[in-house]
Amino acid sequence: MRIVRLANFVTVHTGGLRTALRQLGRGYQAAGHEAVLVIPGRRFSDKMTKQGRVITLPSAPLPRTGGYRVLAGRRELVKLLDSLEPDRIEVSDRTTLRWTGNWARQRGVRSMMVSHESLAGLLGVWGMPKRDALADRFNRRTAEAFDTIVCTTSFAAAEFRRLDVPNLVEVPLGVDLKLFHPSKMDVAVRSRYARPDELLMVYCSRLSAAKRPELAVDTVASLRNGKVPAVLVMAGDGTRRTALAYRAARLPVRFAGHISDRSAVAALLASADVALSPGPVETFGLAALEAMACGTPVVVNEQSALPEVVGGGGIAAAGTAEAFSDAVSRLMERPRVERRGAAREQAEQYGWPKAVAGFLQAHEAVPEPATAPALIRPAVPSRPYLPSPRRTAPAREAGADEAGAARYA
Template identity: 50%
Template sequence: MKTVMISHERLDRFAGQLLPRRTARAFADVANRRTAADYDTVVCTTAFARAEFDRIGATNIATVPLGVDLQTFHPGRRSFLVRHRFAAPTQILLVHCGRLSVEKRADRSIDAVAALCDAGVDARLVVVGEGPMRARLQRQAAGLPVEFTGFISDRRTVATMLACADVTLAPGPHETFGLAALESLACGTPVVVSRTSALAEIITTDSGASAGNNPFAIAAAVRSVVSRPEHDRRACARRRAEAFTWQQAAAGMLIALGARDGQPGVSRYADEAIRLTEADSPFTA
């Protein structure tokens, strides 16, 4: 039986939050050598995610990007009534969607909206998610045009929030993929991401922007994105998301599990997996 491990985090980056950089890297290299030796295949979702395995010379690494549900996360989810609930037509509506934990750096999204306001930009931020940092983030956001929704369990509601935004923010510097950002693109909403994360591979210059890890760079990137015609930037965002289908992701995973590329069953099983997740959507890609 073939054994496969999916690497969800950059261990060197995670350890680097607690240890000196060289120590963190050495620790990660030892652990990753053991991991690579223990499994037939290690699956990474991006070049950024696999870089620490490439560094140690591991040869059993497969890159399989994730996909996005292009039916649930769709520009058709945009609702002017919902948008009006959070922002006026002339305001820039920003959304930060994700767990409120340290590594997601929602604090930078809050600081970015403060920087925009200081520069005279009429912007509002909605933070979607729950986590251990919420109370601290709410204190940080006091007096700013920031609203917290808490955790939203319904994916359609999340999709509506993303589709209603002018720009979504994904400032986490260590993301190994960033599915929420890809879901935003699928909704036709461009994303400003950290240039030190894997999302810099996902975002193109016409579907969003990569920014430095500081609020002023994020704010400048937001202003650059919204300066483009809305129809163009939304169309480009959606088109970028369409390059990441769950059919491709499922087929890639089946190949990593030992199926042969081009084997008839690969496409059939991948399509069936997607059908089960998307059958109840009213939208088509």
Template identity: 55%
Template sequence: MRIVRVANFVTPRSGGLRTALRHLGAGYLAAGHEPVLVVPGATESDEMTDQGRVITLPGPLVPGMGGYRVMLDRGRLSATLARLRPDSLEVSDRSTLRWLGRWAKRRGVRSMMVSHESLDGLLRLFGPGVSRRAGDLINARTAAEHDQIVCTTQWAAQEFARLGVRNLRQVPLGVDLERFTPANHDPRMRTLWSAPDDVLLLHCGRLSPEKKPQRSLATLAALRRSGVPAVLIVAGNGPMRTALQSEAADRGLPVRFLGHLTDHTKLAALLATVDVAIAPGPIETFGLSALETLASGTPVVVSSESALPEVIGTAGIAAPGEGPAYADGVRTLLSRPEATRRAQARAQAERFPWSSAVDGFLAAHHTSVAAVTQPQ
């Protein structure tokens, strides 16, 4: 089965969507299918990779988005898909690629939209007075134009479920349990940024407004006011980095900005070494970074407004508001014996292997691993 996947807003080096696409593609390939990924880039390319064939079509940079590109040439994308002749089309962007559902219907190709973002959540960022009718209209049309809608959490599925959408399926994503493990814990790494008795916190993610990274600074400030000797590591880049660095300096907060970590070994060690991580984004529909942190044996304090409480379970704490409640969550996690909280984090992550995600996505494509591995 040729599964052609199309995605916009994919960075060349990092990001949760890029990670998910890579693992799902590798899983499809291992199951005997022919995955093809079409994404935007600076130039056109076509190569075979460990996730199958990857085609890059030229797309402009999105201003202020830190490296994201988008394919805007519908004619070129349509021609590419026509040449590929997919058996099933998997789409990963409702804002710019929804039209592909209609393209697929006209050609008798099965289509699936993967909802990686919440329109309810995005509209909520504009304030409580913003009507969600526009989001409901877009979601209803999206469901009508595609054979299958896939959401990764119940939280993300709610905006479709309340409309009575029947072609809706919930499939959690996964985590690389071999790359991210408590065995990566590195005591020497702590000495780079903190004293022996300091509490080492981590904010790992894109520094952009919708991710609310300022909440992590507020958490640090609240902890230090209460006498907790906390230090914050920020791993990630984005349009808010300069403002956050200035705020930390003005407030005298011990924050270490590492930027984007290209060394995967260093990142894995960092996730396993810190005491507690903070994931304050209010519109996260799954939270791969938080799950990677749990797999590394580190508990996480997350936004109660997001889907992350579903993912972290009792291995972390869900906090409301802009900072003080996150500090309470950190203190609660630190009150647990270290061995206990790290074991709970790892056990929760082990519920999300990528193999289960691949099985779920293939079922949504109306196929299965068993169907292609039986002797002929």
């Protein structure tokens, strides 16, 4: 079965979405299906990777979004989809790509929309009036356009459930329990950021308004005001970095930037005492789950979906610096072995094989043995897709798109 996946807003900074796309693609391939991912980027490319075929279509960056791009050329995308002849489509953008649900229905192709965010929550972050009514209207149209709506937590599903959407399913995402492991703890990494007598906290996410990174900075200030020798590493980048640097000017906060090496991310998370996830509209929180898999407990915003994910592996707190600093202190009062063991145990409930099986079930795609290649269609479609003439030149340039396919290999 050929599963074509479409995703927008994919950049080097979108760690959670990028990880989910990569792991699901690998899982589909391992189950005997053919996975094709279509994303926007700087230039055209078409690569075979471990997660299947990755096609990057040239797209201009959206202003003031930190480098986000979208698949804006509808005619070009229709041409590509028609040439791919998918059996299923899986869409990870509920705004600009909603029209693809109707495309699929017209061609008898089953479609699935994956809701990676709370629309009402995002509208609230942006200060939109009447956000619930606006979200309800938009979500109802989305549910009508697709055969299946997938949400990764009850929190994310709530805005669809209140509309009595009949085609809603919940499928949790997963975590790489081998890569993110307590054994990744590195004394050298820890000493790079903190002295032995200091409390090392880590924030690992995009530096954007929706993630509320300023709350992590303010938590350090609150702890230090209480005479707790806390330091913070902020691993990530985004539009809020300059403002955060000013905010943290007199605090022990280190900006590590985006860390592309996943092993290095695991080492940092495993070497920290506590991870912070302050975003109020997180619908799953892969970074928090990865921290727990490393044995590092997390403090999360009680307004988000994370309380149902972290369980006993952390503490949910109100979205204030005082509440977060109090939660950090309470975590550190627990014996080290107990708090780290509880974090790892909670993470072990989530694995990518289980998540992949859930997504395939939502697709109504029965896993097929990976040893039966005859069941897999050739990677080259029967009706080859060729980019329009004005876009062929970039395709001949050396290398894959740095903001696209190469990062999924």
